[in-house]
Amino acid sequence: xxxxxxxxxxxxxxxxxxxxxxxxxxxxxxxxxxxxxxxxxxxxxxxxxxxxxxxxxxxxxxxxxxxxxxxxxxxxxxxxxxxxxxxxxxxxxxxxxxxxxxxxxxxxxxxxxxxxxxxxxxxxxxxxxxxxxxxxxxxxxxxxxxxxxxxxxxxxxxxxxxxxxxxxxxxxxxxxxxxxxxxxxxxxxxxxxxxxxxxxxxxxxxxxxxxxxxxxxxxxxxxxxxxxxxxxxxxxxxxxxxxxxxxxxxxxxxxxxxx
Numbered sequence: 001x002x003x004x005x006x007x008x009x010x011x012x013x014x015x016x017x018x019x020x021x022x023x024x025x026x027x028x029x030x031x032x033x034x035x036x037x038x039x040x041x042x043x044x045x046x047x048x049x050x051x052x053x054x055x056x057x058x059x060x061x062x063x064x065x066x067x068x069x070x071x072x073x074x075x076x077x078x079x080x081x082x083x084x085x086x087x088x089x090x091x092x093x094x095x096x097x098x099x100x101x102x103x104x105x106x107x108x109x110x111x112x113x114x115x116x117x118x119x120x121x122x123x124x125x126x127x128x129x130x131x132x133x134x135x136x137x138x139x140x141x142x143x144x145x146x147x148x149x150x151x152x153x154x155x156x157x158x159x160x161x162x163x164x165x166x167x168x169x170x171x172x173x174x175x176x177x178x179x180x181x182x183x184x185x186x187x188x189x190x191x192x193x194x195x196x197x198x199x200x201x202x203x204x205x206x207x208x209x210x211x212x213x214x215x216x217x218x219x220x221x222x223x224x225x226x227x228x229x230x231x232x233x234x235x236x237x238x239x240x241x242x243x244x245x246x247x248x249x250x251x252x253x254x255x256x257x258x259x
Contacts, residue, residue, distance in 0.1 A: 011044040016064035018180035019051055020257045021247050022105070023062035029188060031109040032059045037172070038084070040091045041180055042102045048072045050095055054081020063259050072096060085148050093153035094176065100164065101176040103183040108172035111194035116167050125210040126200055129193040131218040133186070138163040143170040165190060181243035188242075
């Protein structure tokens with residue numbers, strides 16, 4: 001009988017806990033539709049398997065140990081429960097396309113989903129927050145019903161390309177990242193930016209847009225200048241510090257997510 005190397009087992013446990021935490025946090029942040037939508041993450045040490053909760057489990061109930069292990073063909077490798085078809089029809093092709101899509105978070109969160117229902121769903125450069133993400137967004141202008149065929153996932157991969165955010169017209173959004181922390185920080189930020197964006201539009205007053213030069217400056221600063229001095233957390237980017245903080249809060253209020 002063989003056992004997993006200790007470091008691999010620890011990496012898998014860590015990803016499971018992070019993904020369970022993301023589900024619980026999504027309830028806190030009103031990014032969820034109960035049992036619907038999917039947050040998934042690749043299984044460390046594999047090239048064709050990912051974690052997803054069993055369908056029917058409310059996101060506030062998700063625990064690390066309950067996550068299914070599913071392959072790209074939609075077969076349940078480990079765990080008990082139902083796999084919703086669109087979980088692998090969308091997520092398997094996304095995960096397979098690029099290592100930067102190791103984590104894929106698909107939601108119908110309210111404010112971002114409101115934007116994709118507009119005739120022009122594009123995020124406008126109205127402020128600093130929009131400028132931080134605007135170059136990471138790909139726009140799918142074609143809605144073709146429920147995603148119950150892997151071909152739809154393959155089509156979405158082509159639209160997403162090397163971006164990390166997909167606006168899905170008449171549908172919702174999909175956000176990716178190399179880690180759960182990176183993807184969740186991006187998802188959380190996107191919804192907050194969408195909310196501010198819509199509130200500005202709802203005033204009915206003329207908006208103030210950033211120039212292309214201002215957008216470029218913000219993006220250069222976020223990529224090439226330090227957010228902190230690095231003395232206490234030299235190896236942790238801001239998204240990891242944010243997710244660590246969120247998990248500390250979760251540890252106090254809902255510690256069972258790690259079980």
